[in-house]
Amino acid sequence: MTALEVRNLHKRYGRHVAVEDVSFTVEEGEIFGVIGPNGAGKTTTVECIAGLRTPDSGAISVLGLDPIRDRAEVRERLGVQLQESGFPDAITVAEALELYSSYYRNPADWRELVELLGLADKRDTRYKALSGGQKQRLSIALALVGGPRIAILDELTTGLDPQARRDTWNLIARVRDTGVTILLVTHFMDEAERLSDRIAVIDGGRVAAVDTPAALIAQANAVQRVRFRVRQPLDGRVLTGLPDVTDVQITEGRWTVTGSGQLLSSVAGALARAQVVAEDLRVDRHGLDDAFEAFTGRAPESPEPLQKEG
Ligand SMILES: Nc1ncnc2c1ncn2[C@@H]1O[C@H](COP(=O)(O)OP(=O)(O)OP(=O)(O)O)[C@@H](O)[C@H]1O
Numbered sequence: 001m002t003a004l005e006v007r008n009l010h011k012r013y014g015r016h017v018a019v020e021d022v023s024f025t026v027e028e029g030e031i032f033g034v035i036g037p038n039g040a041g042k043t044t045t046v047e048c049i050a051g052l053r054t055p056d057s058g059a060i061s062v063l064g065l066d067p068i069r070d071r072a073e074v075r076e077r078l079g080v081q082l083q084e085s086g087f088p089d090a091i092t093v094a095e096a097l098e099l100y101s102s103y104y105r106n107p108a109d110w111r112e113l114v115e116l117l118g119l120a121d122k123r124d125t126r127y128k129a130l131s132g133g134q135k136q137r138l139s140i141a142l143a144l145v146g147g148p149r150i151a152i153l154d155e156l157t158t159g160l161d162p163q164a165r166r167d168t169w170n171l172i173a174r175v176r177d178t179g180v181t182i183l184l185v186t187h188f189m190d191e192a193e194r195l196s197d198r199i200a201v202i203d204g205g206r207v208a209a210v211d212t213p214a215a216l217i218a219q220a221n222a223v224q225r226v227r228f229r230v231r232q233p234l235d236g237r238v239l240t241g242l243p244d245v246t247d248v249q250i251t252e253g254r255w256t257v258t259g260s261g262q263l264l265s266s267v268a269g270a271l272a273r274a275q276v277v278a279e280d281l282r283v284d285r286h287g288l289d290d291a292f293e294a295f296t297g298r299a300p301e302s303p304e305p306l307q308k309e310g
Contacts, residue, residue: 002061003028003150003181004049009058011044018044020205022058026198028149031172031182033196033213035189035288037298041205042185046152049183050080063149076105079148079180081139081156089128093119093138096127097145104146113141116178117171133164137171144175151175154185169195189288189300199288201295208295217286220294224263224286227256228278230271238274242266 004026011019019041026032034042047053049060051067051074060067067074087096097110114120117137122130130138136157143151156172157165165188172195176182186192192199193213201208201216209216239248239257244266247258257267264283271278292300 001028002026003030003063004032004183005059005061006045006049007059007061009045009048009060010056011041011048011053012056017205019048019055022202022205022207024200024207024210026150026181026183028181029176029179030197031176031184031195033192033199034183034185034202035187035192035199035292035300036202036208037296038301040202040296042202043154045202046080046154046183046185050078050152051075052080076146077149079143079146079151081143081151081153087127089126091127092124093127093130094123096138097141100142100145106147108145108147110141110145113144116174117141118167133160133167136160136164136168140168140171140175144180148180150181150183152183152185156184156186157188157191165191187301189292193288201292203296209291213288216291216295217288220286220291223258224260225256225258225284226264226267226281227254227283228271228281229254230276230278232276234271234274234276238270239267242270 002025006025007023009019009022010017022041022045024032034045036042044053048055049062049067051071054068062074063077065074065077093114097113101107101110114123117140119134119137119141122134127135127138140153140156143153153172157168160168169191172182172184184192184195196213198210198212199216200210209219211219234255236248236250239245242259244261244263245257245259249256257263259266268278289300292298
């Protein structure tokens with residue numbers, strides 16, 4: 001079933017077009033990533049989905065509801081993780097969750113949420129005393145406290161150190177396992193690749209591509225290289241005859257096979273048939289950052305300086 005549908009979304013601020021024409025659908029139970037350069041229109045798109053902004057044209061359906069017309073109903077079903085919390089420093093974790101619970105008709109049990117999010121021993125800790133990672137986890141808990149079927153998480157791990165980021169990823173996977181559909185906006189290619197079932201690449205207010213991480217990487221990188229050494233004699237025609245191979249070079253005993261498609265399995269199969277063992281086999285593996293660059297013409301931003309988890 002479709003959880004979320006965005007069709008031909010268009011949104012401008014005065015004369016500035018923030019979102020030109022964005023369409024995508026998210027199926028129930030998916031983690032759907034949204035990536036793209038700064039200013040691409042990602043936040044504007046998710047703010048329209050959350051009913052925080054009114055589209056100029058296009059249609060949005062959240063579980064069959066319209067975020068503006070059915071605002072109250074959508075609020076009950078869609079949780080949004082805010083980038084800036086704006087909490088009073090003195091509020092405790094439990095007080096914040098209790099307060100947010102009171103806004104919803106059928107809230108989740110926040111005591112279970114603090115367990116799930118590893119905040120159980122911080123229930124009585126004041127907001128100002130939480131570490132960066134703990135504040136982030138609290139903001140996720142607050143996005144989930146209404147018992148939503150869809151959660152929007154925007155820049156989930158910005159500012160966290162690598163361990164805290166990995167912990168947060170595990171957590172998101174667990175939240176999805178509870179049946180929540182997740183829309184994840186992120187600057188981090190490793191995060192998008194690791195967590196997302198599918199990803200939309202947004203550039204210049206348009207969708208440049210939507211697919212699984214593996215398919216995006218494959219589409220963006222037609223050219224691959226497999227390198228290896230062999231002990232036994234090898235007739236190069238075994239490789240040049242393969243449909244996926246475009247070039248074979250031998251330099252100082254090291255073979256480099258260039259091609260596309262299922263290059264590695266084609267080469268491995270041909271070597272096996274020739275009864276030749278490849279040593280020191282390497283594949284130039286392209287990642288989502290290459291795909292990002294191919295679709296947007298820009299390299300993804302590298303992570304900002306990290307904040308230590310306390
Ligand atoms: N309230 C606003 N008023 C005017 N222009 C805005 C406003 N919010 C965003 N914009 C502009 O609209 C465009 C899209 O912004 P948006 O925040 O949606 O992009 P983004 O992809 O989320 O970027 P980032 O990754 O930097 O958060 C940008 O050019 C931005 O400067």
